[in-house]
Amino acid sequence: MPVSTKVEAVAPPGQVTAAASLVPLPLPPGPSALQDGGEGDDELGDDDSRDDEDEDEGEDEEPRLKYQRLGGSVPTLLSSDAAACLTVGERMIALGTHDGTVHLLDFQGNQVREFRVHTATVNEVSFDSDGEYVGSCSDDGTVVISSLYTDEKEKFEYHRPVKAVALDPEYARKSSKQFALGGLAGQLIFLSKGWLGYREQILHSGEGTVHVVKWRTSLIAWANDAGVKVYDTASHQRITFIERSPRANLLRPTLVWQDDTVLLIGWADCIKVAVVRTRGWDGLTGTLGPGTKYVEIRTSLNTEYYVSGLAPFGDQLVVLAYLPDKDDNAAESISTAFPSQGHAPRPEVRIVTRQNEELATDALSIHGYERYKAKDYVLAHAPFIESGGATGQWAAGDESLYYIVSPKDVVLARPRDADDHVKWLLQHGYYDKALAAVEEGNAKPELLEEVGSRYLDHLILERHYDKAAELCPKLLRGSAPAWERWVFHFAHLRQLPSLAPYIPTANPQLRDTVYELVLNSLVTNPSYHDQLLTTIKSWPSTIYSVPTIIAPIQLQISTGSKSPALKEALAELHVLDKQYEKALAIYVELEKPFVFEFIEQHNLYGSIHDKVVHLMRLNGKRAVQMLINQSDSTDATEVVSQLQKEDEDGTLREYLHLYLHSLFEKDPTAAKEYHGLQVELYADYEPRLLLPFLRSSHYYNLDEAYEVCTKRGLTRERVFILGRMGNSREALALIINELKDIQQAVSFVQSQADEELWEELITQSMHNPDMVGSLLEHTVGHIDPLHLVNKVPAGMSIPRSVLTLQL
Numbered sequence: 001m002p003v004s005t006k007v008e009a010v011a012p013p014g015q016v017t018a019a020a021s022l023v024p025l026p027l028p029p030g031p032s033a034l035q036d037g038g039e040g041d042d043e044l045g046d047d048d049s050r051d052d053e054d055e056d057e058g059e060d061e062e063p064r065l066k067y068q069r070l071g072g073s074v075p076t077l078l079s080s081d082a083a084a085c086l087t088v089g090e091r092m093i094a095l096g097t098h099d100g101t102v103h104l105l106d107f108q109g110n111q112v113r114e115f116r117v118h119t120a121t122v123n124e125v126s127f128d129s130d131g132e133y134v135g136s137c138s139d140d141g142t143v144v145i146s147s148l149y150t151d152e153k154e155k156f157e158y159h160r161p162v163k164a165v166a167l168d169p170e171y172a173r174k175s176s177k178q179f180a181l182g183g184l185a186g187q188l189i190f191l192s193k194g195w196l197g198y199r200e201q202i203l204h205s206g207e208g209t210v211h212v213v214k215w216r217t218s219l220i221a222w223a224n225d226a227g228v229k230v231y232d233t234a235s236h237q238r239i240t241f242i243e244r245s246p247r248a249n250l251l252r253p254t255l256v257w258q259d260d261t262v263l264l265i266g267w268a269d270c271i272k273v274a275v276v277r278t279r280g281w282d283g284l285t286g287t288l289g290p291g292t293k294y295v296e297i298r299t300s301l302n303t304e305y306y307v308s309g310l311a312p313f314g315d316q317l318v319v320l321a322y323l324p325d326k327d328d329n330a331a332e333s334i335s336t337a338f339p340s341q342g343h344a345p346r347p348e349v350r351i352v353t354r355q356n357e358e359l360a361t362d363a364l365s366i367h368g369y370e371r372y373k374a375k376d377y378v379l380a381h382a383p384f385i386e387s388g389g390a391t392g393q394w395a396a397g398d399e400s401l402y403y404i405v406s407p408k409d410v411v412l413a414r415p416r417d418a419d420d421h422v423k424w425l426l427q428h429g430y431y432d433k434a435l436a437a438v439e440e441g442n443a444k445p446e447l448l449e450e451v452g453s454r455y456l457d458h459l460i461l462e463r464h465y466d467k468a469a470e471l472c473p474k475l476l477r478g479s480a481p482a483w484e485r486w487v488f489h490f491a492h493l494r495q496l497p498s499l500a501p502y503i504p505t506a507n508p509q510l511r512d513t514v515y516e517l518v519l520n521s522l523v524t525n526p527s528y529h530d531q532l533l534t535t536i537k538s539w540p541s542t543i544y545s546v547p548t549i550i551a552p553i554q555l556q557i558s559t560g561s562k563s564p565a566l567k568e569a570l571a572e573l574h575v576l577d578k579q580y581e582k583a584l585a586i587y588v589e590l591e592k593p594f595v596f597e598f599i600e601q602h603n604l605y606g607s608i609h610d611k612v613v614h615l616m617r618l619n620g621k622r623a624v625q626m627l628i629n630q631s632d633s634t635d636a637t638e639v640v641s642q643l644q645k646e647d648e649d650g651t652l653r654e655y656l657h658l659y660l661h662s663l664f665e666k667d668p669t670a671a672k673e674y675h676g677l678q679v680e681l682y683a684d685y686e687p688r689l690l691l692p693f694l695r696s697s698h699y700y701n702l703d704e705a706y707e708v709c710t711k712r713g714l715t716r717e718r719v720f721i722l723g724r725m726g727n728s729r730e731a732l733a734l735i736i737n738e739l740k741d742i743q744q745a746v747s748f749v750q751s752q753a754d755e756e757l758w759e760e761l762i763t764q765s766m767h768n769p770d771m772v773g774s775l776l777e778h779t780v781g782h783i784d785p786l787h788l789v790n791k792v793p794a795g796m797s798i799p800r801s802v803l804t805l806q807l
Contacts, residue, residue: 072109082407088382089127096122137162182210240295245270266307309379418442480508657681
């Protein structure tokens with residue numbers, strides 16, 4: 001019967017540690033859906049509805065177990081019958097039903113074999129440790145032991161219903177074929193095979209119905225109306241008695257051997273953990289000597305629910321709990337364990353510590369739970385996990401499996417693994433934790449794609465685009481389809497600039513159209529032009545079409561964009577496209593410091609003639625040197641013209657001087673038409689070089705040059721120009737009156753070879769005694785001293801004692 005998923009979870013009475021989570025179990029798939037015994041899609045999710053306040057508080061508590069209905073043949077078998085008991089063996093499952101049949105199933109629920117050996121309810125099924133024999137008992141008073149792989153079968157008949165049977169764990173290995181049984185007759189019967197057949201031995205009797213028998217190694221534990229006892233077949237002694245719970249009459253007890261020495265006991269509202277110990281040589285007195293066994297009760301828990309089943313869960317316990325009526329105040333009321341028809345609570349699977357702390361609680365939507373009593377449920381467990389694929393074999397030593405059995409349902413519970421943990425984190429929005437869990441390596445690698453997709457979807461929904469982009473390399477890794485899908489998604493959201501820095505260019509390499517889409521997205525918005533430039537510099541040009549990107553950038557610039565980064569990006573693309581002249585024009589315009597190296601690297605000297613001004617402004621000395629080196633191919637007129645035309649603020653005039661000076665030094669006639677201009681430039685920037693220039697050049701106007709020198713007070717240069725103009729007397733006057741340098745005056749007169757100029761020199765010197773003295777000193781051999789002395793005015797004192805003495 002289908003179960004509605006919108007149902008109310010039943011919370012346990014009293015204070016609990018973890019709120020019960022409602023687990024609505026879907027209908028199992030039919031045999032055709034799971035022909036190979038696979039799980040199909042009947043696994044339960046974690047998004048379970050919670051209707052009360054306690055459940056809301058525990059909503060973020062991750063479950064410890066996951067549930068699914070056992071499929072295969074089970075739904076068909078239980079459609080016409082009802083489950084009574086279930087036992088998990090080493091190789092298969094045995095399901096006993098109310099019509100007396102024992103069904104052998106693989107671990108996916110597919111029927112392997114069946115034994116129709118009873119005529120009434122099967123109360124218990126027991127495997128030997130090798131999984132070769134199965135024993136079953138029934139209300140029809142029979143016990144049947146069947147071989148799983150042969151037709152061997154043994155049947156034992158009793159006059160009262162048999163409630164429990166347990167095979168010797170080594171039944172298949174020993175010829176004694178021992179087993180134990182008990183029931184309404186109130187006897188624990190031990191059977192052993194000898195030469196003359198089976199021999200029965202009554203180990204205990206007289207304390208009411210034997211409800212359950214469990215055998216581990218040499219220890220047989222059983223429960224009757226008085227309590228729990230343990231018998232050691234090795235020493236043939238009963239080693240303990242554990243008193244039953246006060247409410248034990250309400251429910252069938254549960255006995256589970258956790259290992260060779262630990263016995264779990266669940267009975268009504270009490271759980272006990274008993275440990276079998278061996279007495280050592282500790283000096284204890286008494287009738288029991290060293291080597292005998294005894295039992296300690298390590299844990300005793302009182303519960304607010306009835307224990308319908310019990311199993312170990314590592315250091316904790318799994319309890320199949322049946323809740324009593326909240327409104328029933330009568331502690332011993334049978335109605336709490338056996339409610340009126342149609343009002344029963346859902347069974348709960350609880351994980352508790354051995355200090356009775358509840359860690360997790362799940363309420364199960366079992367088919368028909370409203371009509372079931374506490375005794376209708378069974379919990380069986382197997383400390384195995386599937387390892388043999390379709391063969392149904394299970395390997396010991398791994399996580400346990402738990403089977404919750406009701407008349408019309410078998411639910412499989414297993415500990416949640418790393419994959420389940422990741423999925424739960426995703427469902428509850430803990431995306432960063434889910435990613436960390438996958439990266440730890442315990443979950444399936446395939447989950448990374450789901451985690452990545454869900455995490456990115458979440459970040460995009462929250463508009464955390466930068467965070468989403470940053471995580472893409474970690475989430476998408478080497479999946480080219482995934483990368484392209486998210487690139488287009490970011491493009492749709494107009495957020496490609498966020499993703500661009502993280503897009504891979506290799507391993508994987510995407511389609512060229514993807515990279516072109518990204519670059520184009522960075523072109524139109526000026527705020528992304530710096531990123532565009534960085535991207536073009538970092539991406540290999542082989543992964544996209546360079547001309548495809550050049551076109552939109554040129555369009556953007558032509559429509560008025562003045563972004564330096566956009567222009568530089570265009571230059572970079574021109575370089576990639578081997579259009580170096582175009583790139584140079586942009587680099588020069590942007591005054592990039594590496595432009596000179598770029599010119600040299602690509603031999604672009606023929607392209608610099610129209611870029612003189614920019615090169616000068618960038619680095620005048622380097623520009624001049626480059627122009628001088630290329631003077632054979634560079635017209636000086638064009639260089640001078642550019643520098644003069646663009647020199648609006650006068651900043652280029654000095655570079656013009658530097659260029660013409662360097663050119664003059666290389667070839668004095670290369671720019672002779674500008675020698676007149678150079679006179680001004682030398683006078684302004686390097687006056688010390690003007691006189692050598694005036695002496696070396698014959699291509700400047702003397703009058704203009706004289707005027708320049710006059711304005712700037714350059715006397716020696718004026719003297720030279722006057723001399724070259726033939727105006728020797730005026731030049732001599734400048735030397736005598738302004739320079740007051742008789743030695744230069746004498747040298748000047750000597751260079752002129754003009755006798756009248758000597759007389760001019762004497763005449764202009766007579767007004768200054770010092771000059772007369774210097775003249776007497778420096779003209780020896782050129783002027784007759786007596787002639788000079790005769791010219792000296794009467795009474796003038798000449799400060800030249802040596803010459804006076806000579807005279």
